Amino acid sequence: MSISTTYPLYAIAIGSNRRGRHGHPRAEVRAAIAALPNVLAVSRLIETAPVGPSLRRFTNAAVLLHSSETPPMMLARLKRIERDFGRRRGQRWSARVIDLDIVLWSGGAWRDATLCIPHIAFRTRNFVLHPLVQIAPRWRDPQTGRTIRQLAMRLDMVDRTRIRS
Known part of the structure; x- marks a missing residue:
């Protein structure tokens, strides 16, 4: 696969742990991937334990896409997709039909009142790093x-150290 350098690349993390109009969380993630524009690469879907108070396991994936949209425009697109899937604002880390996050942008770092790229917590989340390593x-x-790959290996080492202690 050749990746166009005409437009910026985005790495998007995707997660679901609640049934929605497309079905179970795996189906929600697949439908979200289909709703994204100009997808160049898709990771395998993985099942992960929840972070925070939710009790339901997540289905996670990551995609690379290219777009001429600025990061705020891409964020607005992702929020529209989340709303279309039935996502409502609520408790942080609660069950959700779909979650779409900009993790990285080929333009480097971006920060404004509503958006921070790279995603502020991606370096500490295996459910983001493991799918990203694939693509x-x-x-x-x-x-x-x-x-x-280095970030994922470092986090895996930290996790193995925690398990041993």
Whole structure:
């Protein structure tokens, strides 16, 4: 697959742990991927434990897409898709039909009142890093300079250390 450098690339993390109009969470994630424009690569879907108070397991994935949209425009597009899927604002980390987050942008870092790229917590989340390793292992975090593969390996080492202690 050749990746166009004409437009910026975005790495988008996707998650669901609640049935919606498309069915079970796996179907919701697949439908969200189909709703995204100009998708260049899609990770495998993985099942993960919830973060926070939710009791339901998540289905997670990541995609790479290219778009001429600015980061705020891309965020607005993702929020529209979430609303179309029935997502409502509510308790942080609660069950959700779909969650779409901009993790990385080929333009580097972006920060304004509503958006922070790279995603502020992506370096600490295996459910984001593991799918990203499948589709963008050499993409470098603009803040640390580490590749996605390096970030995932470091987090895996930390997790193994916690399990042993």
